[in-house]
Amino acid sequence: MSNQQHQGLPVAGYKPQSDEKVALVNENKELEERILRQMDRLAALPAGTVDPRWFSIGRTAIENGFMALNRSIFQPGRASLPEDLPAHRAHDDLGRVA
Template sequence: MSTKEADAFSPDTKHAPLPVAGYTVQSGDRVAIVNINKQIEEEVLRRVDDLARHGAVDGRWLSIGKTHLEQAFMAINRAVFKPERVKLPGDDLPPPASSDAA
């Protein structure tokens, strides 16, 4: 690994957020954690692909299992990156006056 690559995973390195609303600056530690998760995910999904090629499995359940694995890794990575909710137009407006007619 080059010095530049090693610096990218330094806990002090800050990575710009994805150009997607809600994503924030991430530390090198968090990026490293998610990259490890992505590698583990790929290894598991390749095992699922091997099972699909084998042919002696129930393809419907294998597909369901693959989808759940993908969802699990997405949820785990969201837990690490902690994307925020986004603002919508009008969020800065004051709430409407109460119309209680008592």
């Protein structure tokens, strides 16, 4: 296995990722796409076959679940803001000056 680091997304809070983590997330993305395509087939069934309210709840739950799995692997951090304390000042986990 490679120890190559992929650059993080150019989005605040994202960091470089290993080949292994990228592969895991790509596997999850493939699984998610297969499930979403099955859901597309269900959505195309004649009216009344699938309850649209529960279908929507289920789709949202699946999308949220995969998002949570992928975030658990990539572990993005919080974004820094211009008004954040300078790095040389000590502060606790809540951002308060210690």
